[in-house]
Amino acid sequence: METVSQSAGATDAPEVRPCPECGTEVTAHASYVTWCAACDWNVDPGAPDPERGRLAKVRRRLAARYGEQLAEEIGRDGSGTGRVGPGGSxxxxxxxxxxxxxxxxxxxxxxxxxxxxxxxxxxxxxxxxxxxxxxxxxxxxxxxxxxxxxxxxxxxxxxxxxxxxxxxxxxxxxxxxxxxxxxxxxxxxxxxxxxxxxxxxxxxxxxxxxxxxxxxxxxxxxxxxxxxxxxxxxxxxxxxxxxxxxxxxxxxxxxxxxxxxxxxxxxxxxxxxxxxxxxxxxxxxxxRASQRAEYLADTGAARAGSGGAAVTLLDRLLVATAVEAHLRRESMAVARAGGGPGGREVREAAERELWERLAARIVSVPESEYERLRRVSARRGHSVDDTHPPTHLRRRCLASADPQPALVVCDGPRAQAVAAELAPARAEMARQVIRDHAG
Missing domain, CATH: 3.30.2010.10 (Metalloproteases ("zincins"), catalytic domain)
Structure with a gap:
């Protein structure tokens, strides 16, 4: 799936230009795909997702069909989200x-x-x-x-x-x-x-x-x-x-x-x-039972973290390939600089700043890009794997549900305490990511 920019350092000052298809004004970002929300011009310019093996393709079609059925049941009368006993199947x-x-x-x-x-x-x-x-x-x-x-x-x-x-x-x-x-x-x-x-x-x-x-x-x-x-x-x-x-x-x-x-x-x-x-x-x-379990897990996300947080969590799944691309770019940049003067300092700085730079990169993604990815997700039937319901259906069910407050709040002090405990793991993983390409 086409995701966010290939160039993390590009100047991204937006400009307004007319859509070549319908003439509607569109906002163009240098680091993101330019597209039209009114007519979907250029919404999906990338190559289709690669074909999978026979079993994977069959499972994906079956998951999409059951996902659609359960999404309709949930949207219609709230059924399909309760625990059910074993049926004949x-x-x-x-x-x-x-x-x-x-x-x-x-x-x-x-x-x-x-x-x-x-x-x-x-x-x-x-x-x-x-x-x-x-x-x-x-x-x-x-x-x-x-x-x-x-x-x-x-x-x-x-x-x-x-x-x-x-x-x-x-x-x-x-x-x-x-x-x-x-x-x-x-x-x-x-x-x-x-x-x-x-x-x-x-x-x-x-x-x-x-x-x-x-x-x-x-x-x-x-x-x-x-x-x-x-x-x-x-x-x-x-x-x-x-x-x-x-x-x-x-x-x-x-x-x-x-x-x-x-x-x-x-x-x-x-x-x-x-x-x-x-x-x-x-x-x-x-x-079908596995799909129901996935929708139920989404309701658990909304119950614990709030309905809004559960919805935006699913949006983050759409930029997973952008995360992988960013980490590759960071490690390859260190590999290129590793043989020159100050190579060790470059590597150490990259390791210290890796996760902060990743978070800043994703925070900078504009809402228009998330909307484009959501539309591409619906077109291609994006899902986490071959047995998950399509992501856009999961998001639609959560977004259409009644607003739900969080039962668990992770405020500033608590978030900082958890981050402090994960600090050694963050450092070790940063070293591993950089080492994978930097040698």
Whole structure:
């Protein structure tokens, strides 16, 4: 998606000029796309989003369809936002997931029989070991313990964890056991270990461009996933979907035009399309419930941080590619200057100022650019990933809801205390971002 300027240092004094299509006066910024809000001239001058694989494209279309249906229900009478019990599709989905895991269990039993019962043959134990390797890849397993450049626990950042706890209480759940900090313009939550301990990832590329209340809304959205649940993130369903994805990756043929390739294509045709059909079926049975969970998480963002903060949080997601581009430019500028006089001083200054410069860059984005990105989002069906509802539909639902005050306020002193706890992580991530390109 075309986003904000490619030149962070360009002079951006706006000027007024007529639209070449309808003659309406438009404001042109040197650093942003010039477009017309009256007739949408030049609103989307960039190349279309790149085509994805077959499964990703199908999931994206299905997510858009269910997202539109749920958005209409929410806008019409407020339905679709409450917790619902398991329906027939959910029961069937879990039945299919059990079937997938049953195949994995069958492979394990076959491997044991081949190894023990056929030990004297020589070849059967080898086949059994091959099946055990397949079982090790396919079997469901709990998430791994948090890992990353920076992992914080409660003793490391009591103010941050206290804020997370308060937001969790506001959305009807508890906090997390660990926080992973990285440089991405993203955030997510997950569970790890057999005890289901909770972990949250805060990407500084997103965190640093948000206001304190938008950060509260972000925490509310992520913790809302724990409060409301998501069938696709359950241990059983997630494991089944992962197993099917592994099977599909193995069975997709490599076309090099050789006779062996054609033979393998023919041999794998039936199992490949069987796996593909199962994935499509599970997507059809679970994506609507997953979409509902996403809308519910958005309501958690509004409840915790305020309706207005939840809306502007979604706007920030539209400039995620601009965040990545800015960080690349900063690190590459240091790489170019690194070999010259004062290279070390340049790098240290870039590391100290990286996040402040990023925040200032995003703050400078005019409202007209956000409006353009919202229109592009609606045209292209922008979403966070292939299973999320389109971002413009999520924003529309939040913007059309009754105004909602914040249940959790992150004022100046509290925001400063949280920032002080994250200061070492910010410094480490700045060094990593600069080091990735500066060498």
């Amino acid at each position: 959910t029961v069937l989905a879990f039945g299919l997931a059990l079937l997938v895991h049953g195949v994995t269990a069958g492979l394990f039993l076959a491997a044991v029989v081949l190894i023990i019962g056929g030990w004297h043959t020589g070849i059967q134990p080898v086949l059994g070991v091959v099946l055990l390797v397949a079982v090790a890849v396919l079997m469901p397993r709990p998430g791994r313990a948090p890992s990353g450049p920076v992992v914080l626990y409660r003793a490391d950042a009591p103010e941050l964890f206290g804020l997370i706890d308060e937001v969790g209480a506001a959305v009807g759940t508890t906090g997390v056991h660990a926080v992973v900090v990285d440089a991405s313009p993203n955030a997510w939550v997950s569970a790890y270990g057999y005890r289901g301990r909770r972990v949250m990832c805060l990407g500084l590329g997103l965190w640093e461009i948000l206001t304190p209340q938008e950060r509260v809304a972000l925490l509310g959205h992520e913790l809302g996933h724990f409060a409301n649940g998501d069938i696709r993130s359950s241990f059983l369903m997630n494991g089944a979907l992962r197993s099917l994805a592994e099977w599909h990756a193995v069975l997709v043929p490599v076309h090099r035009g050789t006779l062996m390739d054609w033979f393998m294509h023919a041999v794998t045709f039936l199992p490949r399309w069987t796996v593909y059909g199962l994935i499509r079926l599970l997507d059809g049975l679970t994506l």
